[in-house]
Amino acid sequence: MTDLWQGLVQAFWLVVTFDAELAEISLRSLRVTLTALVVASAIAMPLAAFLSVQRFRFRRHVVALLNALMGLPPVVVGLVVYLMLSRSGPFGVLGLLFTPTAMITAQVIIIVPLIASIAHQSLRDLWQEYHDLLISINVTRRQKIATLLWDARRALLTAGLAGFGRAIGEVGAIMIVGGNIDNATRVLTTAIALETGKGDFALALALGIVLVALAVAVNVAIHWLSRTEREGRW
Amino acid sequence: MIKTIAAGLMALILGTAVQADGVMRMAVTTSFHNSGLSDVLLPAIRDDLNLEVQLLVVGTGQALKLGRAGDVDAILVHSRSAEEAFVAEGFGTHRREIMYNDFVVIGPATDAAGVATADTASAALQSIAGAKMPFVSRGDDSGTHKKERSLWQDAGLQPDEFGPWYASVGAGMGAALNTASGMGAYVLSDRASWLNFGNKGDLAVLFSGDPVLFNQYAYLPVNPSRHDHVKTELAAQLETWLTSPRAQDLIDGYAIDGETLFVFNATGG
Amino acid sequence: MVSALFPLTVKGATTTRRGKVLAGPIDLTLDGGGTCVVIGPNGAGKTSLLRMLHGTARITRGQVTWACDTETARHHQAFVFQHPVMLRRSVIENLVYPLRVRGMPRTAARQRAVDWATRIGLGHMLERHAPVLSGGEQQKLAIARALIVEPRLLFLDEPCASLDGRAMREVEEILVQAAASGTRLILSTHDMGQARRLADQVVFLLRGKVQETGLAKNFFDQPQTSQAVAFLNGDIVE
Numbered sequence: 024m025t026d027l028w029q030g031l032v033q034a035f036w037l038v039v040t041f042d043a044e045l046a047e048i049s050l051r052s053l054r055v056t057l058t059a060l061v062v063a064s065a066i067a068m069p070l071a072a073f074l075s076v077q078r079f080r081f082r083r084h085v086v087a088l089l090n091a092l093m094g095l096p097p098v099v100v101g102l103v104v105y106l107m108l109s110r111s112g113p114f115g116v117l118g119l120l121f122t123p124t125a126m127i128t129a130q131v132i133i134i135v136p137l138i139a140s141i142a143h144q145s146l147r148d149l150w151q152e153y154h155d156l157l158i159s160i161n162v163t164r165r166q167k168i169a170t171l172l173w174d175a176r177r178a179l180l181t182a183g184l185a186g187f188g189r190a191i192g193e194v195g196a197i198m199i200v201g202g203n204i205d206n207a208t209r210v211l212t213t214a215i216a217l218e219t220g221k222g223d224f225a226l227a228l229a230l231g232i233v234l235v236a237l238a239v240a241v242n243v244a245i246h247w248l249s250r251t252e253r254e255g256r257w
Numbered sequence: 258m259i260k261t262i263a264a265g266l267m268a269l270i271l272g273t274a275v276q277a278d279g280v281m282r283m284a285v286t287t288s289f290h291n292s293g294l295s296d297v298l299l300p301a302i303r304d305d306l307n308l309e310v311q312l313l314v315v316g317t318g319q320a321l322k323l324g325r326a327g328d329v330d331a332i333l334v335h336s337r338s339a340e341e342a343f344v345a346e347g348f349g350t351h352r353r354e355i356m357y358n359d360f361v362v363i364g365p366a367t368d369a370a371g372v373a374t375a376d377t378a379s380a381a382l383q384s385i386a387g388a389k390m391p392f393v394s395r396g397d398d399s400g401t402h403k404k405e406r407s408l409w410q411d412a413g414l415q416p417d418e419f420g421p422w423y424a425s426v427g428a429g430m431g432a433a434l435n436t437a438s439g440m441g442a443y444v445l446s447d448r449a450s451w452l453n454f455g456n457k458g459d460l461a462v463l464f465s466g467d468p469v470l471f472n473q474y475a476y477l478p479v480n481p482s483r484h485d486h487v488k489t490e491l492a493a494q495l496e497t498w499l500t501s502p503r504a505q506d507l508i509d510g511y512a513i514d515g516e517t518l519f520v521f522n523a524t525g526g
Numbered sequence: 527m528v529s530a531l532f533p534l535t536v537k538g539a540t541t542t543r544r545g546k547v548l549a550g551p552i553d554l555t556l557d558g559g560g561t562c563v564v565i566g567p568n569g570a571g572k573t574s575l576l577r578m579l580h581g582t583a584r585i586t587r588g589q590v591t592w593a594c595d596t597e598t599a600r601h602h603q604a605f606v607f608q609h610p611v612m613l614r615r616s617v618i619e620n621l622v623y624p625l626r627v628r629g630m631p632r633t634a635a636r637q638r639a640v641d642w643a644t645r646i647g648l649g650h651m652l653e654r655h656a657p658v659l660s661g662g663e664q665q666k667l668a669i670a671r672a673l674i675v676e677p678r679l680l681f682l683d684e685p686c687a688s689l690d691g692r693a694m695r696e697v698e699e700i701l702v703q704a705a706a707s708g709t710r711l712i713l714s715t716h717d718m719g720q721a722r723r724l725a726d727q728v729v730f731l732l733r734g735k736v737q738e739t740g741l742a743k744n745f746f747d748q749p750q751t752s753q754a755v756a757f758l759n760g761d762i763v764e
Contacts, residue, residue, distance in 0.1 A: 110327035110484055118486065120328050121282065121313065149614075156611040158582050161600060162627050170623075174614045204282075204311040217314075220431030221291060222438075222456030 030228025037229050038236075045230070049237060052210040055123050055197070056190045059130035063190075064183050067135045071142035071182075072168040075150040086143060092136035097129075101196030104129045108200065121202040126210070129196040134186035141185055145178035146171050180249055184242055191238050211237070279308040281491040282329040284320035286400055287429040289333060289474065292358070292449025292518055294511050301507060306494055316399030316429065324348055324477065327484030331492045335474045336400040349477035355499050356508050356519045357473045360404060362464035363434070363451060364390075364443035372443065378467040379412035386414055389422045391442035395433050396425030404472065405445045411469065434460075447472055452513040473522075499523065530593045531602060531679055532710070533557035534579070538588030541578050549574035549734040551588055556712075560726025561705050563742070564714040567763050571734040572714035573608070576681045579712065580605050599679075604672035608684040610664040612656040617648050620656045620667055624675050642670045646700060662693025669700055673709065680704065682713035686720060698723065718758065722746060730754050732763065 037045045074086055106112050108120040119125045149171055157167055194212035201208035203217060211234040218227035295312060302308055317334040324332045325348050343349045362372055362381050370388040375381035385392055395402040409416050416423060426436050430450040437444035438458040476499055478492040498504060500523040508521040533555060540550030549571030556562060564572045577583030579590055581600055592599035613620050621639035643649045646666040656667060665685060672680055686694040705711055715721050725742035738754045749755045757763045
């Protein structure tokens with residue numbers, strides 16, 4: 024109980040005094056996760072739209088595979104990315120292990136299936152609704168995909184936020200591929216793991232509160248943005 | 258409005274940290290990092306050498322692995338036989354002793370096993386095993402874990418044959434101490450990690466001082482003939498600094514709660 | 527000179543779904559001008575016939591031949607569904623969409639969309655979200671969205687099936703205007719009043735086949751088959 028209370032107090036002070044290290048770690052968390060989110064969305068959303076509009080032989084299998092990959096254990100992803108990027112691994116020459124890029128890579132792999140699966144569900148429904156019309160208007164496949172992505176953008180936002188939520192709170196993979204290096208690859212989640220390891224529960228909890236606040240703030244900000252954009256149309 | 262925010266986001270995403278000119282990576286043991294000594298040494302190294310040392314805090318086993326794979330430029334660990342094998346196999350150029358600290362036996366202050374009255378480390382461990390009191394082992398192939406195993410061996414005991422009172426947690430020093438604190442168990446820890454540990458609970462230092470518990474740290478640069486991207490020059494600069502009188506002052510002068518943690522014992526290069 | 531779509535020749539065209547024949551084999555020749563109304567009881571294959579002609583239902587046997595190549599014919603057609611499909615966009619964006627798909631510049635497309643919205647009486651709600659419009663408004667918008675690309679042939683599948691009287695009259699006015707300006711209409715309906723009001727030609731379908739076809743005047747005044755007589759009398763025909 025005292026740890027909880029101390030954590031709250033410490034979190035409060037860290038935030039109001041704008042602790043430089045906390046700001047740096049939080050910004051890095053945001054930067055890594057938002058970059059991963061942008062990259063993953065750029066892959067997952069067109070993929071989901073493609074899977075919705077295109078009939079091909081193994082489509083069902085691909086969708087099932089995506090759904091299964093949603094449950095991909097981050098630690099395993101981290102380990103595989105680690106082995107790939109290690110100097111003794113196939114991509115070792117790039118020298119990317121223990122850099123933010125490695126962390127972004129791992130997060131992209133973790134959230135692409137999640138975003139693609141959620142996006143596919145809503146895009147598939149929208150496609151059923153639009154199918155006859157778009158076929159009749161004789162739009163190209165590229166136009167079909169663009170139309171679905173644009174008109175389902177609110178649902179896609181939800182998919183993106185789900186991906187963001189999974190990525191920002193992820194610790195297993197980025198600990199392995201990032202190495203939790205101070206001033207280089209330490210983010211909120213790995214810092215929490217570190218402070219917990221030191222038995223400094225209050226600081227760990229303070230960081231945790233900041234993490235939760237950050238995640239909530241991003242969610243609220245994005246929803247608020249999407250609302251102002253749609254104002255007057257609903 | 259939305260465009261401004263989007264532009265801001267893009268700037269945030271694309272902005273990458275500008276790194277100092279001299280950057281090298283060193284794998285160090287959890288116990289070294291938890292001691293807090295790195296927080297004293299790293300800023301001094303940055304000031305003196307304009308060198309940013311990025312620490313990968315792992316167990317000795319993984320530190321050696323990182324060196325083997327060429328993912329770090331040097332390692333600072335404490336497990337002599339493993340270090341010598343590392344050099345013998347050609348992964349490290351040489352092994353340079355820097356300093357030592359010591360291990361302590363931690364346990365519940367009530368000390369049901371009577372460890373505090375033991376004369377030697379072996380006797381202390383024998384009394385724990387005799388009483389079958391809960392004992393937390395790192396179990397992660399770290400230097401501390403290797404030390405613990407060798408101590409059991411010296412005491413004529415085989416951890417593999419122990420009953421459920423012997424808990425191998427497979428985790429870092431801090432996590433092992435957390436577990437011991439929660440279980441009221443005995444645990445072997447380096448003194449530095451213990452002093453910096455924040456969740457002591459009912460635990461206390463029950464046994465220390467046996468010379469067998471001394472813990473030698475050594476510095477090993479990764480061999481550039483194995484991995485040509487290794488920053489040999491920076492690693493050499495760091496070695497010179499770590500063995501300098503400047504480092505000696507900082508290491509010998511580092512204390513927590515008035516207790517000195519490390520003893521500098523590097524020999525001149 | 528633009529190539530002509532008609533005469534349209536249908537020879538033994540059949541469409542099936544999961545082995546079940548939805549319509550066909552159909553033999554039909556359409557020529558001349560004006561509006562062609564497809565009638566027949568539920569399940570006779572009206573929708574399937576329209577889709578086959580439009581090219582959105584796969585023709586499993588037989589063929590549909592236009593006076594020009596199919597690609598060109600398709601380009602000059604549009605289709606309005608029984609249940610209007612609204613893009614989840616504003617009224618104006620629904621109208622702009624088919625023009626943009628065809629590569630018209632945004633400003634010109636917008637200009638024409640405003641014209642059409644005004645013409646169908648939706649000029650005051652350009653920015654309204656289309657899916658929240660009333661049924662009548664949606665169907666008018668769907669027809670405008672089909673007509674905005676200036677098709678030479680417009681298919682309408684029971685366009686007034688779920689509309690009240692006033693909305694139906696508004697829709698019919700739009701269709702009459704379109705026909706007057708030279709757009710050929712092929713529409714299906716189960717409303718005989720509407721058929722009489724709009725039709726120049728009639729195709730009477732029964733059990734997936736053309737039972738009788740001809741000029742509207744002749745069909746309504748002197749139906750040739752007993753089934754057509756029964757259907758026009760309001761008897762149950764299957």
